[in-house]
Amino acid sequence: MNPLEQIDRYQLTENLKDLEEGIAGLRRLVARRPSPQLFSSLGNALSMRHDAFARPDDLQEAVHWHRQAVAALDGQPGLAEAQAQLAPILWHLHHREEAQALFEAALRGTLEDRSLVLTNYGWALHMTFMETSDRADLLRGLEVLKEAVEATDRATDRYTWRLARYASALFAEVADPARRAELNTVLETIRQRYPAASEPVKRQVQVLVGFMLAMGEVPEIPQEAFDHMANMPEDLTEVFGTGREAQARLLAMNSSVLIEDVRLAGEVQRANDAVEMFRQALSALPDDSPSLPEILGGLGAVLGLRMEMAGTTDDLDEMVDALRRACALARPGSGIYGMVYSDFGNSLALKFRLGGGLKALDEAIAAYRQAIALVPEHPELAMAMTGLGAALTYRYEVTGRLAELDEAIVHHQAAVDRTAPDHGHLALYLVNLGSALQERYEATRRTEDTEAAVAALRAAVAATPVGSPSRPSHLASLGEVLATRYQVTGQSGAMAEAVRYHREAAETVDEGNLQRLQVLNSLGRTLELSGADPAEAIAVFRTVRAGARPGSSFHRNATVNLAGALLDRAMTGRAPVRAMAELIADLFDDRPRRRRFLGLLSARQAPSGGTPELDEAIELLSEAAKEGLPGTSDVYSRLGLAMRLRYQLTGEPRALTRALRTMRAAVSESGTDGASRSVALFYLAETLRDQWQLAGDERVREESLLRYRQAAEEESASASWRATVGQKWGEFAMEEDAPADAAAGFGAAVAALDEAAWRGLGRADQERILQEYEGLGRDAAAAALQAGDARAALELLEQGRGVLLGQAMDGHTSLDLLRSVAxxxxxxxxxxxxxxxxxxxxxxxxxxxxxxxxxxxxxxxxxxxxxxxxxRELPGFEDFLRTPSSRSLLTAAEDGPIAVLNVSRYRCDALLVTADGVRVLPLALTAEQAQAQADAFVAALQAQDLTGIQDCLNWLWSVVTGPVLDALGPTHRIWWCPTGPLTLLPLHAAGEALDRAISSYTPTLRALISARDRARGPRAARRMTLVGLTETPGAPRLEGVSREIQAVTEHFPDVVELRDGDATHDKVIAALTQNTWAHLACHAVQEISEPAQARLLLHDRPLLVRELAAQRLDQAELAFLSGCETSRGGTVLSDEAINIAASLQLAGFPHVIGTLWPINDTHAPAVAAEFYTVLTAGGTSPPDPAAAATALHLA
Structure with a gap:
């Protein structure tokens, strides 16, 4: 038989006898009549025998005969075919440069089946990329494989299997949106052609794209690839070989597809199937198989995913062992090298988090560094970078070394920067970046870090689809940062968001997901910070602690958090009311909890003694303290707090002694963490205060004052915390008759107020925070007066009152001088x-x-x-927009004296401010008396009790207004600056005040200075906004409005008149911004218990006091408010001047006329007419706003 026919028959029957006889016959033919065609045929036959028996000599001899064919055909027809047959064998033997040159030369020549050569060449390039990760090979391979597909007849099966090869190679570029779209198109074509394909082609499709089937990219087809390896077509066996090694190489080649499928599916059963597949492949391989790294790496990766999905740690040791072996076997520079080291780092980091100790963490960091350093362009580089960032963050949490956190952020940012916007891992990288940035913010208080953290985490949530198993943990991470924002800044909207995100996360996280414990722990912390009932937080923390492995970070955090929630519960309703009142207002920095606890003042006193919650909290905190891990300072602080509460409940000196010892340990353990140190120092000061009251040791008293000072001076603590600490320091010092210390303590608190109610908050949040420090500025001034420093008292009073007013005035400050310099x-x-x-x-x-x-x-x-x-670094601008000094404040008195009336629980005084200085006039009243008179006056007004009103005015004259005017002597003008409850009383109307001086009011001295400065500026042509509502929906009719409007227009003809239906909200706002004067004759409402709700009643909807204050009226001159109570403040935030008149002044009117009580519609037109008559000298001169007080006095 002809040897060539025998070789053809072998290819059909796989009868090795035919192959051996064919090779022998070809040798004889070559010896008798050598030719290039016979050389090539013999080379091909020897290659087939190598595939069957794996004898290296056969492959070397095959190369010899193919080289002979190439040499014999040099410059002749058929050369390209000979080059195309030699090239794949040389590539297989790693002579890749020569092989590539032969492929390129063959493709330039004439070929019988050009598409087959293109396919072999493209696949060889792709397989080289799989080993080296050289992207140039991948891109060239894709280019060649695509050309092969386009050159293949679509009517043949060859088109289908070449499409499958192209799809398999395209998967390496799946992160590229364009490539991924092309892959989906190719897979759809395969789906359509598959049913009609032959069985051999179907098997090739299964081999090449079978692992994509689970992701739904191609039709579900039974995966029979491993059962047909012996019958694989020749071109595949050249690459893979046959038998068990071929099976493993096929699985190894597609392991990344299988891993990604498991990750995307998020299903335990899918992970189980993948684990079993990798285990079977591993058991079938010899110890020296080059495919072991891929199989071990794939097994480790899917074991980790299964643990995450199932919520168990049973696979931990097997995962770590598999990945350790994969790293040991992986060849440096191979495509698998970086991936297995990255996954190995992940496994060790997880082991550390589950209680594996610092050795595991250090080994994880080393593995990540190896993955990054030796394979700089590996596809898993971004994953390795973010893994290293996470591990460095864990180590920072152990060591406190900020440099490690800085490096972690660099790696997280690098992972984000190198990842496409629609890449599936981008959300993970963003979460890790945001969490690390927030860690650094909590260490340094650099606000740009927390801003960037929130932005990254919002982007991560947006990039994570609903239903993704990762979404709950991403929501929880965002919620944690927002909860911290609330804790530090008081932004209530942030807490509302945090609670909402945490509840969504807890409701959607799978029961078995390993992240569930972290999600629930975050929910519990947020509930605790929000001031909610501790019962839900306690239940959540118990669930976390029960599900966490003892010794793990989850278990320890749950233990500490559970103890904190139990401590909250112990402090709610079971301690004696007096002890609770002293303890609660100052021991927690989150304000809602303090407010809730202060409500206990009205509760009935409970029997003293311990509580089950307190006992359990002490037991849990003692357990956590013994571990000596990071965060021990906070644990000691909580434990000391619990022991102090036990002392408060039982009176046992031993409990106080242990509390004191524990608090000292908290200070010692706080290290460089300024915020924790401030908390520990404050708790120590409080406990020393108890010890002083118990034993009377003067040294204890002095140390307590020192510890308060140290706690208040810790700048990294939040402003609201520093304000609270300073306030407590001042109160203790005043109790101990140490006014200089008290002034320092209250001064520290006052200095923190502007930051506590900072401009980053909405107005409602600012008002809520300032309400918690009501009277702080007045107490600070009283302490300074007690210490004999009147000027310091004036500065403290100015700084501690009108905080929002001052912030708004800063925004209206002229920048002309600054603009001339910078x-x-x-x-x-x-x-x-x-x-x-x-x-x-x-x-x-x-x-x-x-x-x-x-x-x-x-x-x-x-x-x-x-x-x-x-x-402030510019020469001459060092004090730009700082709180004015007393010297600057004295300029407020350039047109007449100012009586600043300070009402404090410690003393009450009038600070008589003149251009020459400050004189102190003690007033014969107490804060309680002032409040009682204010309450009585408000009640008398509401009841129209003229006798009651007169009684209040008589008291006011005898105790306040009369003594002040007597002390000042004859004066034509006086400005009153009342504080506290005196802001509700008509100082100017008491006794002989109307006869002895023309009175005006100012909320602060700075406001008076600012108004005068604005009044001196250039003004546009005078034009008045005239608003009048006879009929107001839902309010009584005002009969006198028409007469009032007529009286105004007689003296001020240039007006924009808005009457009744035209007096709408938006029209009034627009007119105020365009005109310089305003006269508003309408109903006004002042909510005395909620002054921020003060409003003008217009035709369509009210104009709120906050809306007025938010305007910027640079050309405004004078506003006349002919409505009820437009100048009266409230019983809360009395020092913030929240009323309609003050809001108009804040918006830009230097002169505002308002009312302190309800006015009669009958008299209002007459007062307005007389006022404008005097102001214009009977219509003979233009109105002078500077004469407004005189005109009103005479009217």
Whole structure:
């Protein structure tokens, strides 16, 4: 038989006898009549025998005969065919440069089946990429394989299997959106052609793209590839070989597809199937198989995914062992090398988190560094980078070394930067980046870090589809950062968001997901911070602790958090009321919890003694303290707090002794963490205070004052915490008759107020926070007066009152001088102020962009701080927008004396401010008496009790107004600056005050200075906004409005008149911004218990006091408010001047006329007519706003 026919028959029957006889016959033919065609045929036959028996000599001899064919055909027809047959064998033997040159030369020549050569060449390039990760090979391979597909007849089966090869290679570029779209198109074509394909082609499709079937990219087809390896077509056996090694190589080649399928599916059963597949492949391989790294790496990866999905740690040791072996076997520079080291790092990091100790963490960091350093362009590089970042963050949490956290953020950012926007792992990288940035913020209080953290985490949540198994943990991470924002800044919207995200996360996380414990722990912390009932937080923490492995970070955190929630419960309703009142107001920095606890003052006293919650909290905290892990300072602080509460409940000195010892340990363990140190020092000061009261040791008293000071001076603690600490320090010092210490303590608290109610908050949050420190400025001034420093008292009073007013005035400050020196800085600050005012106006409206608003205000506040820091470095601008000194404040008295009436629980005084200085006049009243008279006056007004009103006025004259005017002597003008309850009383109307001086009011001295400065500026042509509502929907008719409007227009003809139906909200706002004067004759409402709800009643809807304050009326001159109680403040936030008149002054009117009580519609027109008559000298001269007080006095 002809040897060539025997070889053909072998290919059909796989009868090895035919192959052996064919090779022998070809040798004889070559010896008798050598030719290039016979050389090639003999080479091909020897290659077939190598595939059957794996004898290296056969392959070397095959190369010899193919080389002979190439040499014989040099320059002749048939050369390209000979080159194409030699090239794959040389590639298999790793002579890749020569093989590539032969492929390229063959493709330039004439070929019988060009598409087959293109397919072999493209696949060889792709397989080289799989080993080396050289992307140039991948891109060239894709180019060649695509050309092969396009050159193949679509009517043949060859088109289908070449498409499958192209799809398999395309998967390496799946992160590229364009490539992924092309892959989906190719797979759809395969899906359509598959049913009609022959069985051999179907088997090739299964081999090449079978692992994509589970992801639904191609039809579900029984995976029979491994059963047909012996019958694989020749071109595949050249690459893979046959038998068990071929099976393993096929699985290894597609392991990344299988792993990604498991990750995307998020199903335990899918993970189980993948684990079993890898285990079977592993058991079938010899110890020296080159495919072991891929199989071991795949097994480790899917074991890790299965643990995450199932919520168990049973596979931990097998996972770590598999990946350790994979790393040991992987060849440096191979495609698998970086991936297995990255996964090995992941497994060790998980082992550390589950209680594996620092050795596991250090080994994880080393593995990540290996993955990054030796394979810089590996496809898993971003995953290795973020893994290293996470591990460095864990180590920072252990060591406290900030450099490690800085490096972690660099790696997380690098992972994000190198990842496409629609890549499936981007959300994970963003979460890791955001979490690390927040860690650094909590260490350094650099607000740009928390801003970036929120932005990254919002982007991560947006990139994670609903239903993804990762979404709950991403939501929890965002919720944690927002909860911290609330804790530090008081932004209530952030807490509302945090609770919402945490509840969604807890409701959607799978029961068996390993992340469930972390999600629930975050939910419990947020509930605790929100001031909710501790019962739900206790239940959540118990669930976490029961499900966490003892010794793991989850278990320890749950233990500490559970103890904290139990301590909350122990402090709620079971301790004696007096002890609770002393303890609760100052021991927690989150304000809602303090407010809830202060409500216990009205509760009935409970029997003393321990509580089950307190006993369990002490037991749990003692257990956590013994571990000596990071965060021990906070554990000791809580334990000391619990022991102090036990002392409060039982009176046992031993409990106090242990509390004191534990508090000292908390200070010692706090290290460089300033915020934790401040907490520990404060708790120590409080406990020393108890010890002083118990034993009377003077040294204990002195140390207590020292510890308060140290706690208040810790700048990294939140502003609200420092304000609370300073206030407690001042109170203790006043109790101990140490006014200098008290002034320092209260002064520290006052200095923190502006930051506590910072510009990054909405107005409602600012008002809520300031309400918690009601009277702080007055107490600070009283302490300074007690210490004999009147000027310091004036400064403290000015700084501690009118905080919101001062912030708004900063935004209205003229920047002309700054612009002449540094125009860029002036423009930047002006832009920031305008943006802050716009944000304030937006806060008054509802909309879908609430998260954006929450994030924008802190950014603006930070930018303002940065701009001010630059401005204050300029010569002559060192005090730019700082709190004025007493010397500057004295300029407020240039037109007449100012009586600043300070009402404090410690003493009451009038600070008589003149251009020459400050004189102190002690007043014969107490804060309680002042409050009682204010309450009586308000009640008398409401009841129209003229006798009661007169009684209050008589008292006011005898105790306040009379003594002040007597002390000042004859004076034509006086400005009253009342504080506290005196803001509700008509000082100017008491006794002989109307006869002895023309009175005006100012909320602060700075407000008076600012109003005068604005009044001196250039003004537009005088034009009045005249608003009058005879009929107001839902309110009584005002008969006198028409007469009042007529009286005004007689003396002020240039008006924009808005009457009744035209007096709408938007029209009035627009007119106020365009005109310089305003007269408003309408109903006004002042909610005395909620002054922020003060409003003018217009035709369509009310105009709120906050809306007025948010305007910027640069050309305004004078506003006349002919409505009820437009100048009266409230019983809360009395020192913030929250009323309609003050809001108009804040908006820009230097002169505002208002009322302190309800006015009679009958008299209002007459007063207005007389006022404008006097102001214009009977219509003979233009109105002079500076004469407004005189005109009103005479009217």
């Amino acid at each position: 125009p860029e800085l002036a423009d930047r600050l002006a832009e920031i102020h305008h943006s802050q005012e716009a944000a304030e106006r937006l806060d008054l409206t509802e909309g879908p962009d609430a998260p954006h608003r929450l994030d924008e205000r802190p950014v603006l506040a930070r930018r303002r701080r940065e701009a001010l820091a630059e401005i």
